[in-house]
Amino acid sequence: MTVGYSLAAATANATTVVRLLLRWHGSVWQLIYRESVVWILLNAFASCIYLFIVKDSSFDDAYKRFLYKMDSLPIEMTLIFLLSFSTSTNLTRWHATFGLLVWPENVAMMFNVHFKDSAVSPNVALRIRRTIVRYLMLAYILLLRDVSSNIRIHWFPTMEKIVECGLLTSQELSLMRSSRMKRTACHYWIPFLWILQIVKKRYRKQNKKASVMTEEGYDQFVEEIISTRGTLGDILSYDWVPLPLALTQTITFFVYCTLFGNIFRLQSRIILQYKTNSHAEAIIVQGISNCFLNVLYIAWLRISQVIVNPFGEDPDDFEAEYLLERHCEVLNTMLCSPQEEVPFAYKKPAED
């Protein structure tokens, strides 16, 4: 689910900042608490190993030299570079994907403006309008099934499920399946074609009066449908060609290695720098200060992972089911509510 906080960030004062930091849902705390706990347990485990096994054994010196070595690797800057590179690349992609997921209002308005209800009987007009709504919803669902795991798994695992929802008749489903395409291919463009063909079959009357759309109106409508289909189709391309897997692997692997290495670095600092202090004090002082940077690295990595696939099931991913509900409501209002009552104030308006 997308997590909105725009209104909460309207003014940038102290209260806002604190309130933003304390949010849980979709927050960085929710993202990292598991990793952080694991990392702390690993730290404790490593400490125990040292204290009860290695210490005072014959490996003690070698172990300490190993820790020394780990501590001097110059990886901070490399890590920061890698993480910003990865996050900014993923973020750019995330935004671009969102921009491609156009909303169907333009198509609906275009239809509304150019469709002449009076050319057919009121019943038929309403039926056409409802079919347009159905087909638009259908196109979105067919597309989202392909990119969003949530829609595919929880909402419409089979095409029959869509028929149950009333968005597809079984006749249409069998027609769709009779096409020569593989079942696994995405058929999201078929409803768009159907929309155009329904209107084409009905509008191409010799008699201009009986036609539901003018020639020019139909052309504009075609333009809009095809540009909408094109933009939605780009989402499939984006899905088909992700960032190179090697890039994602490199960054993930490297950050986890660093975090793992940091366990030994922390050890080394605790063991070696505070020889003269009590062990407890060393652990506290070192633990707190080191945790700080490690939590930052975990947080940054997690953020970059979360936005790799914006149609996934993370809290910050696009809420595909919300979108579908919203589109359904808006399309019904736009196309199927009575069209007659256009308000028009004949009285002198107040601003005169």
Next chain:
Amino acid sequence: MTVGYSLAAATANATTVVRLLLRWHGSVWQLIYRESVVWILLNAFASCIYLFIVKDSSFDDAYKRFLYKMDSLPIEMTLIFLLSFSTSTNLTRWHATFGLLVWPENVAMMFNVHFKDSAVSPNVALRIRRTIVRYLMLAYILLLRDVSSNIRIHWFPTMEKIVECGLLTSQELSLMRSSRMKRTACHYWIPFLWILQIVKKRYRKQNKKASVMTEEGYDQFVEEIISTRGTLGDILSYDWVPLPLALTQTITFFVYCTLFGNIFRLQSRIILQYKTNSHAEAIIVQGISNCFLNVLYIAWLRISQVIVNPFGEDPDDFEAEYLLERHCEVLNTMLCSPQEEVPFAYKKPAED
């Protein structure tokens, strides 16, 4: 309110620079003075604690070791990276949002060019033109209510307020409410639809002379309206899908932690490096030089916070109420002032 300083920066000489630095409204000084004072007080407080409680107590050594540790954390570079990353991401978004908030001149000009006043009586023509202005303003207000806290809270808390302003008749309001959509949904597209339908109802005459728009003119007008609606609609999407909350939280939390940590780092420097000097001198020398960097970090963080939501109430945010006033004035001039007097110099112009 947007803070303009373009003319003040026309030439880049010393006076300009000094004058720019001394501005208060919308300045960085206004942004950071509160944080800076708090930070200085915290510093003083920490010093007092050391001087009167810790010093010469049994915790003195442990405290000093803790300070030493804090001082050696390699976080400067990480901080700078995080802050530039955050600021540049937010700035890109800020600019993109501004680019989406198209001005209504294009729609108005398109209407003006294609509307044939002579097809209806002068009174009706003026009434139509006024209604177009009203609906355009209404669309902007409905949209801005959704994204700008200022417009929603201080200007149009309820729809009735808009009716009072004369931009909406109560008949239109009830029509708007009779739609099936949820009340909380944004209805900004309804006025656009109304504009198109008013013209459509009046222009679709069989008799070409009596029609207020030609077929082609109407199509161009539809194109313009729909593209304007589309761009405005993208603002809603931007508002709906902000930058991942986790990113904002991470950066904010990390910078505040660093600032908090810097209190101890300053302490450590004052206490430990100047053992041989008088304490007063150490405080002055260290305080001044350390304040410098901390103020920079605060300023940078604050700037990045201020531009997260460009429709908020910070001094540098887009001035939605100014925009509305400006649009109202321009639309009235464009559409409702007498259209007859097109100037046209029949005499030989001067440049011959």
Next chain:
Amino acid sequence: MTVGYSLAAATANATTVVRLLLRWHGSVWQLIYRESVVWILLNAFASCIYLFIVKDSSFDDAYKRFLYKMDSLPIEMTLIFLLSFSTSTNLTRWHATFGLLVWPENVAMMFNVHFKDSAVSPNVALRIRRTIVRYLMLAYILLLRDVSSNIRIHWFPTMEKIVECGLLTSQELSLMRSSRMKRTACHYWIPFLWILQIVKKRYRKQNKKASVMTEEGYDQFVEEIISTRGTLGDILSYDWVPLPLALTQTITFFVYCTLFGNIFRLQSRIILQYKTNSHAEAIIVQGISNCFLNVLYIAWLRISQVIVNPFGEDPDDFEAEYLLERHCEVLNTMLCSPQEEVPFAYKKPAED
């Protein structure tokens, strides 16, 4: 072949991350295992040379001083900068190229919408439709032969191969060759021209009924064809003007030099820092920790090399042959399946 992992990255939890890291095909492991092995062997070789030849010889001191010197060169940051610069430049280009490779659905839908089957006999209509499919496929193949080594070498080494596939008649081939252009030039625009001319010859009937496309429909179709050709043509430009060779050379050369230099740096650390330890221990400790960074550099360089030419034969390159198969299937479904059965639910749909 493009390596998809979007669905696998739907949620960002531990299992996903581990599963992603363990993928082999298209992974970073596949990319770097050869280089890494070579680099380790070189390391072993250098160690042997030192141990059996240089050590205790008269060159020992000079060699050690040389190693010292290598160890102190400040190249880490430069390396990271170069690698991120190169990767991000290449990645931008990679994405842009992908965006240019438009899919033919828009053209096909446009044709479908505007083509009036009833104007000609069913057989002729089907033949026209099939010819359109053939020509669209032909345009893609001619283009991809020029940019994708795979298509050129393994799929269509000669034009006769295309004739064999039935996508080109020998009559058309000879016509194509009779043009004045050099054989090596890319003729990808010819099929687009043919598509337009076939329709033009058939549609320009005086009798409106007998025309397969209306005037306006044809114009929209021309627009779509020409914009598609323009976008595809940009791929040729991209191919013709790569990133400056000097840039690629500099980065590659510098990274390999650094990796080579790191062999001596590793040597120096092993030899010089652990004078007091056994040689075996030093090799293990130093080897493991140093390998880490070097593998990262190799991985990063390899990634940047792999995405230089997105139409090459690396696992992460665009899968041109898959694209061709897919386009062929979609175009056939769109254009050549029976067009009559437009579904249209006359019964009240379920969502009422």
Next chain:
Amino acid sequence: MTVGYSLAAATANATTVVRLLLRWHGSVWQLIYRESVVWILLNAFASCIYLFIVKDSSFDDAYKRFLYKMDSLPIEMTLIFLLSFSTSTNLTRWHATFGLLVWPENVAMMFNVHFKDSAVSPNVALRIRRTIVRYLMLAYILLLRDVSSNIRIHWFPTMEKIVECGLLTSQELSLMRSSRMKRTACHYWIPFLWILQIVKKRYRKQNKKASVMTEEGYDQFVEEIISTRGTLGDILSYDWVPLPLALTQTITFFVYCTLFGNIFRLQSRIILQYKTNSHAEAIIVQGISNCFLNVLYIAWLRISQVIVNPFGEDPDDFEAEYLLERHCEVLNTMLCSPQEEVPFAYKKPAED
């Protein structure tokens, strides 16, 4: 004035580079010589204060400790980050603004192509063409008066000045002033509206032959005019919403502080490192090497300041007056030179 050096940089050899470096007009030397001199004088002044006042006084030690402290602040990286961030943000904006300042050739060509001179008498046709030129120039002047301090102050301080130039008749001026808009608002869109209305009034003849533009031609012309107006209007928006003032202030303030601090750092190096040398030698050696970096910082800051407002009066700013002269010349050639002599070679051309 824009400073062109493209031809001088055609080949990148040594001569070119030296010649580019030695340019004065619009050069970095012109930008920084004043600041550099001031900075050197401040340095000398600080040295004198030390030599004649502080040295050997009781403050000597404290002063030296202060200098030591200044020398150890880690600000180099922060400074470089800030400066590249600022310069690249400003440069992006600078380019975008330039891209928005479209040239009027497209509008003029569109008019030329669609205007039918034969529909009116030659005199009237020429008069219409001249009026179009006047109005286009007028639109540019009204716009540039709002954004360019040079045009507003030195060229057209009042609207009457424009009337004097013959680009506006007094009748038109009074019409413009009779509009309801505030005088301070920008009226740049009025001439565009006038252009459209002049043509509309003359072309909307029932008789097709007597019309100066066809329906479709007029529509294309309207499209072009409105898109030009839209792009020019965006310049006003850019001018209205600059980069947040706080950002500019922070960067400027911080760089100047650093430069000021560097005076003490230089001092500290001269005083403390060369205790054993003669003071003169220390000053020379230190002065030269330190100057180098400081001049770089000044240069970078100045560049970023100069490009904040591209319509200002710096040497590198857009040369608004040159643009106006150029547009006037091109528009006159395009629209008002005799249109009859279209060349057309009836003989076989040479390339046969």
Next chain:
Amino acid sequence: MTVGYSLAAATANATTVVRLLLRWHGSVWQLIYRESVVWILLNAFASCIYLFIVKDSSFDDAYKRFLYKMDSLPIEMTLIFLLSFSTSTNLTRWHATFGLLVWPENVAMMFNVHFKDSAVSPNVALRIRRTIVRYLMLAYILLLRDVSSNIRIHWFPTMEKIVECGLLTSQELSLMRSSRMKRTACHYWIPFLWILQIVKKRYRKQNKKASVMTEEGYDQFVEEIISTRGTLGDILSYDWVPLPLALTQTITFFVYCTLFGNIFRLQSRIILQYKTNSHAEAIIVQGISNCFLNVLYIAWLRISQVIVNPFGEDPDDFEAEYLLERHCEVLNTMLCSPQEEVPFAYKKPAED
């Protein structure tokens, strides 16, 4: 000349990489060999001066202190930042310029599709087509003369040269010169205007059959011509407003200063660190390791210089003369080859 290496980089294996590195034409080696030799000679010269003049003289100590000082300047990071900033800015511009240099295929296809040969006699039709080709070529040549030093100097130093090539008749040249524009202004838009006017004069027949273009076809053609002219015109703007000269100067000056300073740094390391070694060994060890970084800086700077003006004469610049030849060939094929033989397979195609 543009240096293509896409096919050579199809797969990223070791052979490819080595082959790419060994290329000479357009390579980094070609770019830097002169500078590198100069730099090495300067180094040798400085060493000689020290060895034979300064050494053992009274200046020895002061010189050594100066060298020490040079060695400690923290400029590596600044240098890397400056160089990446400069290269990436120039590269962005380079790509954008290339994107603006649209190819004339779209215009030619649009003409081909809409031009009705049967409306005029075959001879006249061919003559019109040839004239279109001539004018398109002319527009490109006039434009490229203004931005490409190569075209201006070596190919078409005077307009008469173009007449000699048969691309311009002397009648057209005198017409072009009779316009009121300054001779130095770029007239590249005139041929576009001529193209439109030729068609306009011939197509605007009352009799539809005798017209060479339909109304709608002509409008689409106008659209295409004007958009092509607009894009080409942007190249002139890019040429007119380069990156601020100050930026280029700063970067160039600073890098050369650093390289010059590095001579002394190298000296200092050779002289001071290896006091105990033989001078020869020190020179070898230090020389090799230092050369490495300096060659990188030279290479990077040279690359950034080479791509400042993409129409220059460097190996990596756009090959304007190749473009002209290619366009000429393609346009001739598209427009002047016999148009009748549209292939159309009446037999059942093979894929059935």
